[in-house]
Amino acid sequence: MRKIVVLLTVVFLSSCSGFLEENVRGIISPNNFYNSDQEAIQAANGIYLGMRANNLYGGWQGLTAFTIFGSDEAMPSRIFGGLGAIMDYNLTETNYGNAYTIWRDLYGVIGDANSVIANVDGNEKLTVPVQDKVIGEALFLRAMAYYHLTALWGDVPFFTEDLPLDEVAALGRASKEEIRTAMIADLKRAEVLLPSVNEGSDLGRATKWAAKFLRTRFHLWEQDWASALASSKDIIDNSPHALMSTYGEVFDVNNQFNQEAIFGFDFTKDVPSNAQDIxxxxxxxxxxxxxxxxxxxxxxxxxxxxxxxxxxxxxxxxxxxxxxxxxxxxxxxxxxxxxxxxxxxxxxxxxxxxxNFDFVNSPRYNHGEWWITMRLAQVYLMAAEAANELGNTDEALTYTNEIRRRAYGTDSPVAAADQSGIRTAIQDELKWELAGESERRYDLVRWGILVETVRNSSYGIFKGPENIKDYMVKLPIPQEEIDLNPNLLESDASNNGYR
Structure with a gap:
């Protein structure tokens, strides 16, 4: 059997400081690994570590740069690194503003997840509960990687088997619709396999509700409003999550694993390989x-x-x-x-x-905090969006006004009555509620209004409003990848319009 790269981790048994302690890379044959529940859990931890790497959720030029920059929400305070290319909308195949490392690391997560699933599923050396949990987490994290790939590039290479690298390196692009359909099916499976809640040393790991949240996002991209509404309502009505009584409580550093938080990435202070600078x-x-x-x-x-x-x-x-x-x-x-x-x-x-200005508990490059990426308030607004697109305007207003009631401490209904006005109100509410913490640029792309929004925004020293073109809702596949795999241009010689 061919050898694979596995990210091994050691479980850190303190619930308040996370479940990942160190990251040790090695070339390991599956024949010599996956012999115990603990080894399977360590392999799953490696996928989490891959996703929270600096080029993804751990770093300031990772995914955050492409989810909130280049929208109507955030900007760099100065020209730095690849951030200027993002804000100027002058990204090219070679001037990619860190997109290449994001592409590379997301596929690293996918490769690790595929390997874990292949070696854990049906492994008689492992207990069934551990098989279920590890496979559920791998499915969830793999779907998250494909979520970002399809949001940023649209059609991308797609594989869910533990393929040899030479086969992966020759794959063409699959349609984003095919990929999203497959990931929705995987997330439905993950929802069955994952626990409803995690406690103790498992705090911060994925749950069925995190998988359902991500599935809802896929449904919104596909404009499957009925499925998005159904999954959102399930989270609101049946999950253990609840809105905090006040907005400020959501961000209390002393209560980060609060009822509203559904998923995030836990960074532990004074742990090797933490190196988190987001x-x-x-x-x-x-x-x-x-x-x-x-x-x-x-x-x-x-x-x-x-x-x-x-x-x-x-x-x-x-x-x-x-x-x-x-x-x-x-x-x-x-x-x-x-x-x-x-x-x-x-x-x-x-x-x-x-x-976070606490330099004792959260010093530079060494933060001890949970970076929330999914919370219940967003679910309410996803439900509102789906209900409104189905023509259920009263229901849409109910969900939207619940968020406004929590924000204002009293009834403060949106001043809109028809579907179009409510649509705009929901879009604004997402902007106010989730400023700096969500996927504003993705939403603008989903709604088909990114280009007009950027053109009507003030970018200060950056030239995005002047430079943005219609095709720039997607990124170009980096030249390094095309050099390695010319098949990436087989279905689209224009490379998303950049040629």
Whole structure:
């Protein structure tokens, strides 16, 4: 049997600090592995580690750069690395703004998941409960990888078997519809295999509700409104998740595994290979703040007295359009937009809820926190969108106004009555509720309004509104991949319009 690359991990048995401790890479034959439940769990942990790598969910130029930049939500505070290419909409096959490493690492996750499933499914050396859990997690994480690939590139190579590398390297592109249909089926299987809740050392792992959340996202992309509504309602009505009583409680660093949080990536402080810097992108840097540079030493002293520090890159900041359009009376605004701190005016506005200035427990490059990527409020708004597209406007308003009621602390219904007005209201509500934490650019692509939205936005020093073309809703496949596999151009010689 051919040898495969497996990411091995050691389980960290403290529930509050995560289940991944270290990452050891090695070339291992399946004949010498998967001999116990613990080894199967270690292999599953390796897939999680792949997904939370710096080029994906762990880094500031990973997936976040392509989900909120290039929209009407966020921008870099300065030109840095590949971020300028994203904001300028001048991405090419060779000037790809880190897209190549995202492509590569997502397929790394898929390859690892395929290997785990092939070696765990039906393995008589493993107990059935562990087989179920590991396979369910692998299906979920593989579907997540294909979710991002199809959202960013559309049609991409597709394989779910543990194929030799030479076969993978010759695959052409499959249609995004085929891939999404297959992933929906896989997620339905994962929902059966995964637990409803995780406790103790398993906190932070995928559950059936995380799988159902991701399946709902696929349904929205495919405009299968009935299925999206049904799965959303199932989460709302039957899951153990509930909206926190106030908006601010969702982002309490002392209660990150709260009832509203459905899934995220847990980063543990002082653990080898943690190297997580996504929070640094949202944290201000002291050299930029406060606005009055003459007060910098005074400001730094006050931060230090609180055990705090502006110790990040300060690269991810709200777009001016978001700052100017966010309703001033909305109680969520101060949790999303911060232009003052400790009474000092700041040079930039920041996403408050994504910052963490605690340099003791969350120092630079070494954050100990859970990065939430799925939460129940978004499910309510997905249900609202699906209901509205089905013509169930009353139901859509019910779900939307529930989120507004939590935000305002009292009834504050949207001022819309017909389907078109409610559609716009839901789109705005997603913008206010999930600012800086979701997939705004993906949503604009889904709704077919990315190009017009960017053209009508103010990008400051960046040229996106002037440069964006209709085909730029997708990314070009990187030239490095085409050089290795010319079959990638077989079904589309234009490479998504970039040739």
């Amino acid at each position: 929070t640094d992108s949202f944290n201000p840097r002291l050299r930029d703040e406060p606005k009055n540079a003459n007060l910098r030493n005074e400001f730094a002293g006050k931060l230090n007295d609180l055990g705090e520090e502006f110790n990040g890159y300060g690269l991810t900041v709200p777009l001016t359009d978001l700052v100017e359009s966010y309703p001033t009376e909305d109680p969520r605004r101060p949790y999303n937009l911060m232009d003052q701190y400790l009474g000092y005016d700041l040079t930039f506005t920041y996403f408050t809820k994504r910052t």
